[in-house]
Amino acid sequence: MNFIPYFIAIPLAVAFIIAIIGKKDKGFSGILAALAAAAGAFISLAAAPSVMANRALVCGLGMARAGLGISMVVDSLSVFMLITVNLVAFMVAVYSIGYMKPCDDRWKFFALFSLMLAGMNGVLIAGDIFNLYVFMEVAAIAGYFLVAFETRAEELEAAFKYAVMGALASIFILLGIAILYSYASTLNMAEMARLFAQVPVGATVKFVGVLFLMGFGLKAALVPFHSWLPYAHSSAPAPVSAMLSGVSIKVLGIYALARIFFNVLGVSPYLSNLLIALAVLSMVVGGILAFGQSDIKRLFAYSSISQIGYIALGLGVGTPFSILGAVFHLMNHSIFKSLLFLNSGAIERMTGTKDLGKIRGIVSRDPVTGYTSLAGALSICGIPPLGGFWSKFVIILACIQAGRPFLALCAALVSILTLAYYFNALTPALFGSPRRDAGGEAGKKSWAMAAPMLVLAALSLITVIMMFPNVSNALLKGAASVLADGKSYADIVIMGGVR
């Protein structure tokens, strides 16, 4: 299918065009970046029906024969995540048109933003394990630059720590790819999957699995590799935090981990147990450390660590139902967390501070920000009938069904903990009367910042639609079955994929 390279080509072209003409035309670069993200979302939505029909679309770049050359694969999981990522990126791009107005270097921001989007799209459609690594690096380096964008002291320090730890993770992944190549003598993921399906799990697969778990686990912020996340996500500008926390840790971390573990290496009890252990640690540690945080963005960052633990738990348990819950929770969390971070940016602009002790009465000062924050927080805590409840419910139910009631108990307890710290922190901030000495600019709100928050809040209310049978069969079950039925990836791509 010839349109697959356009997922990468359009944001990349927009980034280069912004780099050339951006300095003269200040407002234009933002509109271009938003258009690139919208184009990505549109193409992925348009491609979804044909992916459902054919189960995989393969585009071979320079392929004379199947197996040579670099291939790009769009299957159900990829198209599901492409829709999510591009939609969230579009919202964040529109928001940052409004947020970045006082900044004179806006074109640099939007060029880096488009590069990051191109890298994420590249990771999602990579059919080659080294292609995945290259685009992951493109997205990650663009992310490091974006964290340090306003060059205040805290941002630089956070960017340095994030960059060093990310570099370590990337080098571990490169070592893993090297050992995998020496074992399989091919870099194509489908061919590797076919090879590993016939070979029993030996020491090589275990070693490579641990290396990848270290590398991708750091990108996904699983405990004990999580320490860069509170710094980076709380010091970055608000739209960058939304992109990083809502999209980057899921695509670069969870998606890549799932793709390699389930489809290429073949899931074994050893790796699943490791994943479950790390997931439970993430849920619990993230939840406990979120208590008593006085900075609103740091609170959201620790909450991200906890929710990623949920997704990893769903993936680790491994039954089709739990993978369904994990993928659903992934989509939900992207929408909620980016909504919450965008809100925190609006709150910071409005009150001039990030300290939760000083923020009071957001709902009465600005109803849009207040009510969308409320919707996002309720969804994450898992209050029915908002979307977050359903995904957490599916994960807990799947744990019980798989015969692991202890994990279900942990998940339920952490859910109660989430409710506790969100309402401990946000109730005085949202409700309550505004303080008389509140600073910042009040009253002036641009529609560019308000519209994405409203759209994301509406989306978070209607993601419950995913549980209805028709929609669920179309999108969610297809995405989950790619991972649940891992060994069929090779057959789908090599034999059944439409070229």
Add this chain to the structure above:
Amino acid sequence: MGNNETRGMTVIVKTITRLTLGFILLYGIYITLNGHVSPGGGFAGGVIIALAFMHIMLAFGKEEALKRLRVSRLRILAGAGALIFLILAVRPCGFIDYSVALPLCEMAVVGFGIFAIFTALVLISKTGKYKED
């Protein structure tokens, strides 16, 4: 980075730089074009060409180097090189010899890009503002 840097280095360095600059540029282009048979290619050639400009900057000081190639032009050249690269990759053109065009685009991107970043790092002064001419 005080006033001493901007006046450059000693006479010996300046003379040798003047003599060898053309050869460095030629060597960079040679490595770019011979990338398919010997080690090299667009990336290595681009780095060597950037080194030529950096040589001017180190030996003569930043004003001389910036007189030769303004920073705004660098940005446009690097971006245009990358854009041409992308267009050639997506839409095949029959009349362009790929084995020459692609390394040249790579060289443009890498060479001018590296020199632009080096210039940016040099121009950062103590006050933290990025000064352009």
Add this chain to the structure above:
Amino acid sequence: MSEYMLCLVLFSVGLYCVLRKRNIIKIIIGIGIMDYAANLFFVLIGYRDQGRAPVFAQDQAIRNMVDPLPQAVVLTSIVIGLAMTLLLVAVAIRIYEKYETFDITKINKLKG
């Protein structure tokens, strides 16, 4: 076998540098060493006995070539390492302006 072991020794030297040194520049050098060690490992995997350079020349047989795929991969990976080093050095210069020190134990304005 011994060359792979030496690559891993180089890798652990870089890892020690990143973990234990206090100067930012030394940490950046350590990351560079680690990156090159991983690239070297990847290239060495492609070695075949009595192999020659993998260039398609008219008069020589294809049979005795070393594996060209790791070489293409490592070219890309070196560029990625360059971008990473570029970013780290730029951030380090800005950090020096704001904090007046390169010592990483003194750069901790972020709490928690």
